[in-house]
Amino acid sequence: MQTSPLKIAVLFGGTSEEREVSIASGAQVVLALRAAGHDVLAIDTSRGLLGGEDEVRFLSSRVNEAPPASEALAMIRAGQSNALQAATLAGVDVVFVALHGGTGEDGTIQAMLDLAALPYTGSGHLGSALAMDKDMAKRLFVSAGIPTARWLMAPVEPEAAGEQLGYPLVVKPNSQGSTVGLSVVRSADQLADAIALAGAYDSEVMLEQFIAGREITVGVLGDEALAVGEIVMDPNAVFDYKAKYQPGAVREIFPADLPEDIAEQARALALRAHRTLKLDGYSRSDFRLDSHGVLWCLEVNTLPGMTATSLLPQSAQARGIAFSELCDRICRLAIERHSKRK
Template sequence: MNILLIAGGWSPERDVSLLGAEQIEGALRRLGHQVRRFDPEGGLHGIFDAAQGQDFAFLNLHGSPGEDGLVQALLETIPLPYQGAGPRGSLLALDKAAAKAVFVRAGLATPAWEFVSANRIASWHPRLPYPLVLKPNRGGSSVGVAFVNNEAERITQLARPEVLGQDLIAEVCIHGVELTCGVLEGKTLPPILIRPKAGSFFDYASKYLPGASDEICPAPVDAATTRKLQEMAQTAHEALGLADYSRSDFLMDGAGKLWILETNTLPGMTATSLLPQEAAAVGLSFEDLLAELIRLGMRKHS
């Protein structure tokens, strides 16, 4: 099969996307596929020429474009099949405020939040009590995430280059254990418990520096908590209208209550990324996982 591997782009997660693409390309070639690369950094107009003669597009984009559904919408005009969520589900999941509204409507517990548009950041004063977590509304990989405990810290954090000019959300800070749980073809995978070795949360360095976090799969939690995590991940996947696979991130507070934070439609795809680790726990190698995602994407198209 001729596969167009789309990776790179212009988001702050570009380097992570390209790193994963190297491993994906190697695995696809081991599976016997021919691989052509397309990097939309210079613009998306080239996607039509790049798609000529291709049978399938494998997406490994993080942030915009890619997780916002724009690339998926273009592929559907060709049409060229691809793995994962369509344009609508991708956009809903990437926009944290929109996703949280969907979660609440689906009965899922998520930390209370405020949406802060870029044009009112200078005049914004939070209604929620400190401490708060500030995040870019459409960011990923924890880029630009900050904890603020008072007004002085809020002012300092809002001036950081990572968040300037962006819409934000402010969430009530929930202290607890970080967990994540994937869904593959409507089936939930074993959850992972994440313990960063430095810092207060699973930040960019903890995610991507080798050995910076302990990622324990299956998570060492009781059976009831495992079932609840899987049920919540499945509910989020369905409520957002996703397809093929996704990975949802959670916090478990001191009382054992689970809170959903966000759902990723194009989760990290190196052999040691979180969702591939979960797939490995149920007997799927990295190559097996990619082959299954291609099968699911082709099935959607047919």
């Protein structure tokens, strides 16, 4: 595998509800790769190549308690430039995709990079699309024997939802991340409003059985499951947007304090989910561990958060892989994968 310094374009920002999270990831990935000796271009896909003061300003911003308002995102979309111009990416060895949600994680950017014959980090367009579509991912989990909560797709009558899923239940957009638009519905009279909220973010809305229990997460790098972690919170709560991105909102433990057989099962299920969805490079699988010791797969993230304190980097750090090394290895895995496809 190549070991010399690389020219790397880091794509971040974008126009999804996870824009601020992506900027936070991109900022730390840029710094980590430069610290590793690489030549790094910082590219906001809604604005283009950043330099000088723009780079400092964008990469020092923070994640707010709520995702950006739809009006603000609409203004960015209206003025966005084509960031993936041939001249901008000329001579780049690999593209580090630090986007979250939207066209950055659903396979669209990946398909464009495939057409340009550019190596890029993370999964290909098919795996990205499969993981982003929660309904399709859960169908594949069932076929692969991966436990996942029961679900229905809207429209659903409140009585039918109660009979098939029970209350409380979870309502969420089918193709969103970071729990954007997600609600825990505790009675039938709350269902319509929750479906309307989720529908504001996606044309498809999922209703899912609520699994009470411990929040477990496992990173995958290459073809290896990393350390199992736990997000310590109320077992009847949800790891929501605010809890994920505001310091001190929850406690994260790596490695998790679990019996070894449960930890090994979590690693095995994370690898199985990664392979079932045809993913590449890296991913992060999230589970609920119920009171009977059963692990339920909630979802798989193809482009999980990539700040030094995000869950995947913590999963890697617990295995002795520092953040800069993790970023470097992700890039080199992408180049290796691309070379095999030629």
